[in-house]
Amino acid sequence: MPGLVAVRDSKNPHRAPLVFTPHEWACFLDGAKNGEFELP
Secondary structure (H helix, E strand, C coil): CCCCEEECCCCCCCCCCEEECHHHHHHHHHHHHCCCCCCC
């Protein structure tokens, strides 16, 4: 998928991958790096 980021579920590899734009993926990675998804 040129121009997109595809992420598959390694526990369910037969399921279709989730697909994100590069911008969406970069925002997710920034949030993960900055602790945005940490539990209180």
